[in-house]
Amino acid sequence: MTDAGPQAQRFWLNGQATESLPLPSRGFDFGDGLFETLRLSQGRLLLLEAHLARLADGLSRLKIPDCLPTSRSCLISAAAELSAASIAHATLRLTVARGATGRGYRPDPLTEPLLLIAATPLASPAWPPEAAPLSLATSAVRLASQPALVGIKHLNRLEQVLLAADAMEQGVDDVAAQDQAGLVVSVGKGNLFLVEGSSVVTPAINDCGIRGTVREYLLTTVLPGLSVACSEDKVSLDRLLGADEVFCTNSLWGVVPVGQFLDRRWSSHPMSDTLRAELARQTP
Amino acid sequence: MTDAGPQAQRFWLNGQATESLPLPSRGFDFGDGLFETLRLSQGRLLLLEAHLARLADGLSRLKIPDCLPTSRSCLISAAAELSAASIAHATLRLTVARGATGRGYRPDPLTEPLLLIAATPLASPAWPPEAAPLSLATSAVRLASQPALVGIKHLNRLEQVLLAADAMEQGVDDVAAQDQAGLVVSVGKGNLFLVEGSSVVTPAINDCGIRGTVREYLLTTVLPGLSVACSEDKVSLDRLLGADEVFCTNSLWGVVPVGQFLDRRWSSHPMSDTLRAELARQTP
Numbered sequence: 001m002t003d004a005g006p007q008a009q010r011f012w013l014n015g016q017a018t019e020s021l022p023l024p025s026r027g028f029d030f031g032d033g034l035f036e037t038l039r040l041s042q043g044r045l046l047l048l049e050a051h052l053a054r055l056a057d058g059l060s061r062l063k064i065p066d067c068l069p070t071s072r073s074c075l076i077s078a079a080a081e082l083s084a085a086s087i088a089h090a091t092l093r094l095t096v097a098r099g100a101t102g103r104g105y106r107p108d109p110l111t112e113p114l115l116l117i118a119a120t121p122l123a124s125p126a127w128p129p130e131a132a133p134l135s136l137a138t139s140a141v142r143l144a145s146q147p148a149l150v151g152i153k154h155l156n157r158l159e160q161v162l163l164a165a166d167a168m169e170q171g172v173d174d175v176a177a178q179d180q181a182g183l184v185v186s187v188g189k190g191n192l193f194l195v196e197g198s199s200v201v202t203p204a205i206n207d208c209g210i211r212g213t214v215r216e217y218l219l220t221t222v223l224p225g226l227s228v229a230c231s232e233d234k235v236s237l238d239r240l241l242g243a244d245e246v247f248c249t250n251s252l253w254g255v256v257p258v259g260q261f262l263d264r265r266w267s268s269h270p271m272s273d274t275l276r277a278e279l280a281r282q283t284p
Numbered sequence: 285m286t287d288a289g290p291q292a293q294r295f296w297l298n299g300q301a302t303e304s305l306p307l308p309s310r311g312f313d314f315g316d317g318l319f320e321t322l323r324l325s326q327g328r329l330l331l332l333e334a335h336l337a338r339l340a341d342g343l344s345r346l347k348i349p350d351c352l353p354t355s356r357s358c359l360i361s362a363a364a365e366l367s368a369a370s371i372a373h374a375t376l377r378l379t380v381a382r383g384a385t386g387r388g389y390r391p392d393p394l395t396e397p398l399l400l401i402a403a404t405p406l407a408s409p410a411w412p413p414e415a416a417p418l419s420l421a422t423s424a425v426r427l428a429s430q431p432a433l434v435g436i437k438h439l440n441r442l443e444q445v446l447l448a449a450d451a452m453e454q455g456v457d458d459v460a461a462q463d464q465a466g467l468v469v470s471v472g473k474g475n476l477f478l479v480e481g482s483s484v485v486t487p488a489i490n491d492c493g494i495r496g497t498v499r500e501y502l503l504t505t506v507l508p509g510l511s512v513a514c515s516e517d518k519v520s521l522d523r524l525l526g527a528d529e530v531f532c533t534n535s536l537w538g539v540v541p542v543g544q545f546l547d548r549r550w551s552s553h554p555m556s557d558t559l560r561a562e563l564a565r566q567t568p
Binding site: 021095098116141158 | 293295302303304305306307308309310311312313314315316319346347375377379381382386387388389390391393400402404424425426428429430431432433438439440441442443444445446447448449451452464472473
């Protein structure tokens with residue numbers, strides 16, 4: 001899970017290698033766009049279709065012109081270039097920013113979007129990567145309720161930046177992100193799951209939070225395949241503290257167990273172990 | 285108020301003329317930064333100190349290293365270059381983005397921020413510019429409550445993009461932006477004021493919205509100087525419809541009257557006229 005520094009990154013703009021971004025940029029000016037972060041594992045883009053499906057949802061909701069075919073081909077080309085350079089393990093971030101307009105917030109519904117891919121080589125070839133159990137705390141920064149943007153992975157990510165800074169200051173790996181009412185939604189860097197007896201629960205994503213690709217894959221495929229009951233529900237801090245096991249998901253970690261949340265500790269993670277083995281075996 | 289297209293823009297990165305942005309960019313990736321849009325009028329940057337004061341507040345709240353002296357000198361240099369090129373009237377947008385880090389949300393508290401200035405020449409030399417009364421509607425897109433970000437002009441502006449798109453689709457100039465509880469906060473492109481008898485009221489900025497520089501200048505200086513009672517308060521749709529006069533403010537318009545909101549019409553705008561004359565006379 002160690003990332004290389006920015007100097008090791010490679011970038012492609014609309015399919016062409018680049019080191020810079022043309023100006024003006026609505027991505028830079030307003031965060032007017034979307035992104036997907038994919039894991040390249042042994043030359044394969046994991047959960048590619050799930051990432052493209054979420055991107056399609058975001059494009060539709062932000063009314064950015066459809067660029068799914070180009071997004072797919074740019075990702076596949078970048079992966080092929082990396083493989084040709086003997087880089088088989090990397091993160092690939094695809095950013096789709098709304099096309100440039102004149103000054104001001106008003107978008108042009110016809111301008112072609114800009115596609116930027118940033119690739120960062122990864123040291124570890126394992127999928128899911130080896131990871132020590134996470135330590136979590138709470139944060140005074142709460143996620144805002146915004147039904148117009150819920151679920152999609154848009155570029156307005158200041159809340160996640162503030163949560164990451166807060167975790168760093170508190171000396172923990174991440175924080176349990178709460179909504180304005182205090183319910184737990186996710187962690188800063190991914191989704192959150194609770195094991196309660198033989199069932200698995202994850203916070204419902206109704207007014208805030210992101211529908212992660214691994215989250216959706218577990219809910220729709222992996223957990224049903226194991227005949228494990230799973231559901232989306234409201235999760236309070238007390239419910240989280242009372243869980244038998246807790247784990248987090250994202251497209252780079254896969255599944256990673258939580259070892260500590262405030263004063264609560266979990267020392268064994270049988271469901272996480274099972275799901276990590278399943279992800280290693282069957283992630284498309 | 286007519287803007288030139290993107291081809292007429294000029295850009296400076298950390299004081300040097302540029303046409304592109306280096307990668308990676310936390311401004312582009314996460315909207316991790318702030319901006320100020322200033323009006324250059326007869327070679328003078330209007331309300332420069334007010335813009336720098338709001339920027340300072342944002343830098344402090346986002347924990348971006350202080351860059352006020354550089355921000356000031358970059359703005360003054362850009363204005364001087366424009367004046368030397370016989371461009372006396374323009375918008376100058378200063379963007380301060382947090383400095384680049386490795387992949388991921390976690391900020392580096394020590395990395396120097398990046399300063400980008402974008403200048404767009406303006407056709408009209410008048411301050412405040414001539415402007416027809418605005419038509420307003422409501423919008424289904426509501427502003428999210430986020431006390432951690434309220435008031436400052438950060439780069440996460442997807443809500444404003446959605447509001448601008450909604451206004452365009454409805455064929456109106458702008459929309460009255462409501463919070464999640466339905467109270468009116470502002471318009472999409474600026475702040476909003478109501479005239480009620482001899483008093484002036486503007487929505488309180490508590491959980492969402494931006495503290496505009498012209499808004500603050502009116503509240504602290506211009507209205508008190510005219511001995512007009514002014515206050516910040518809760519504003520419902522009904523209260524807005526019942527106002528004797530309505531006007532909007534931002535750093536490019538100054539004050540512009542509202543002529544229509546839904547079925548309500550206002551045909552005379554004595555307070556707007558007075559305030560526009562005051563802005564023309566005394567804007568620092």
